[in-house]
Amino acid sequence: MKIAVVGTGYVGLVTGTCFAETGNRVTCVDIDQSKVNRLTNGEITIYEPGLEKLFLRNLKEQRLHFTTDLAAGIADATIVFLALPTPPGEDGSADLKYILGVADELGKIMTDYKVIVDKSTVPVGTADKVKDAICRNYTGEFDVVSNPEFLREGVAVDDFMKPDRVVIGTSSDRAKKIMGDLYAPFVRQGNPVLFMDERSAELTKYAANSFLATKISFMNEIAQLCERMGANVDMVRRGIGSDERIGKRFLFPGIGYGGSCFPKDVKALIHSAEQMDYDFKILYAVEKVNAHQKLHLVSKIQDYFNHQISGKHFAIWGLAFKPNTDDIREAPALEIIETLLQLGASISVFDPEAMKNVQQLMGNKLNYADNMYAALNNADALIIATEWSEFRTPDFEQMKANLKAKIIFDGRNLFEKEWMLQEGFEYLSIGRP
Structure with missing residues (x-):
């Protein structure tokens, strides 16, 4: 397939490189000319174990390309991934200006059917907003799909090439077929491709990261009790982690979670709940515990x-x-x-x-x-x-x-x-x- 990936940050570069690795022709688009020049010349711009080898191989095989020209980048593409920043506002809301800005531009330059894919972590309802932005300037056929990423920094290549699951939110049979074909090489061992509606897919990403953040914070609270009671959190962790209903992962206590996902996604889900007039009490506690634990x-x-x-x-x-x-x-x-x-x-x-x-x-x-x-x-x-x-x-x-x-x-x-x-x-x- 011919694919465009708009945005060459962490998610965009991993996504573009890994799709090229399975034989697709991928063009990555970015507004930063200096960055595009570096990538075109074989200089990888992020540190991620295992990525550089794939990046250089697909660059050499001319399956991976970089440009600042959005129109040229998407011209022959059947699928256009939006892998753009969604920075948190002061109220915790995700800022969609980059995604909606590109969507508006796509509406002005699209000439045939394309599947527009939200790869960034976005609030519920973003697919509808992207569709509306495109429709302001384009009357042809297209579909908007939600396909959240579940990449862990440090093992992102393995996560992409051998995913636990692929979540695809679409109400279109045509888009479903295209996305299913795209991901078929990645799930040959039988891991599921989960098709659902767009809003459920959007919420799935926030729910997953917020649950993991909750699990980490819970274990840090247990660690606080262990210090006061003379218990050993390592023993407690093993004791509860052997219960298959709980599992062994994300039970290691420490000095809190960080990174680009957990803090931002917890805040965004809290904000979304507030917009719906719902008091998400657990996540307020998760944030408070994490701030203290740091x-x-x-x-x-x-x-x-x-x-x-x-x-x-x-x-x-x-x-x-x-x-x-x-x-x-x-x-x-x-x-x-x-x-x-x-x-x-x-x-x-x-x-x-x-x-x-x-x-x-x-x-x-x-x-x-x-x-x-x-x-x-x-x-x-x-x-x-x-x-x-x-x-x-x-x-x-x-x-x-x-x-x-x-x-x-x-x-x-x-x-x-x-x-x-x-x-x-x-x-x-x-x-x-």
């Missing part, structure tokens, strides 16, 4: 140092909101850093991928170490904020040599407490006695 480690640090933080020097391992990404949006590490700086501390940081992004954001407020051990030099304590694999089995002797004091505040529970005591560290983690 600074829980700071509370432990303050208690340990008797609230004498000014003049202390801390090392932080991990800046991205999760491992295997350079994404720092809503990252708990940033809130920890800002709070400690306000309290008069100095900080050295290390992250395998996110250093550049943090440096652009925070400039010379921090010391950016060349490696994980250099970050420890003369630090009064180590703070672990992201669970990168390379942090799991460090050289403890090197750590002892570099740290001023053998103190670790672990926001991701990377190590067993008994093991750390044997190594001679004072070790404070989440939800453990």
Whole structure:
């Protein structure tokens, strides 16, 4: 098939590359000429494990193209994916100006039938708004489909190529056939393609992410109880995770969720509920718990140092909101850093991928170490904020040599407490006695 993807951000680039990988001819459209030039010249613009190999292969095979010309980009396409930003407003609502702006332009340049696909996470009713925007300038045939993405940063390529499920919202038999054919190579092992109406598909994405955020926040509340009751959250997690009704995933306590999806989608669903005059009480609590949990480690640090933080020097391992990404949006590490700086501390940081992004954001407020051990030099304590694999089995002797004091505040529970005591560290983690 011939496909256009409008937007070359995280979702757009993964979507375009993975569709090209199954033999489709894909043209990605973006308004940023510099970005388009870089992509055309083989320079990938996001960090995502496994993506660059597919990107370069399909660029070489001329199945993947980039342009700033929307009309040229969609001219021969049967399917046009809208993978555009939907940033949250101050009230939590999703801003649809980019999507509706492109929809308006599509109406002016379309000349034949196309399936317009909302790939971005959008509020219920967006498909209708996109349809209305196109219809203002176009009277021919077309369909608007909701096809939300369920990509996890760090494993997005696997998620796209081998999806748990594909959700397609459409009331059109013609669009259903086209979308079913498009996704057939990705579900050969029998994972479902779930067809439903557009509004149900739109709500499915928000419901999924909000439920996972709720699960994380619930476990962080249990961790708070464990610390007060002398229980061990690791044992509790295993005890409830073995119940197949609950499952093992998203039960790890820590310092809260971040990223581009969970915080934004929870806020958007709360806003949508408010628009319907419904008080979504659980999600208000989820937000409150998460905001508190992001600074829980700071509370432990303050208690340990008797609230004498000014003049202390801390090392932080991990800046991205999760491992295997350079994404720092809503990252708990940033809130920890800002709070400690306000309290008069100095900080050295290390992250395998996110250093550049943090440096652009925070400039010379921090010391950016060349490696994980250099970050420890003369630090009064180590703070672990992201669970990168390379942090799991460090050289403890090197750590002892570099740290001023053998103190670790672990926001991701990377190590067993008994093991750390044997190594001679004072070790404070989440939800453990």
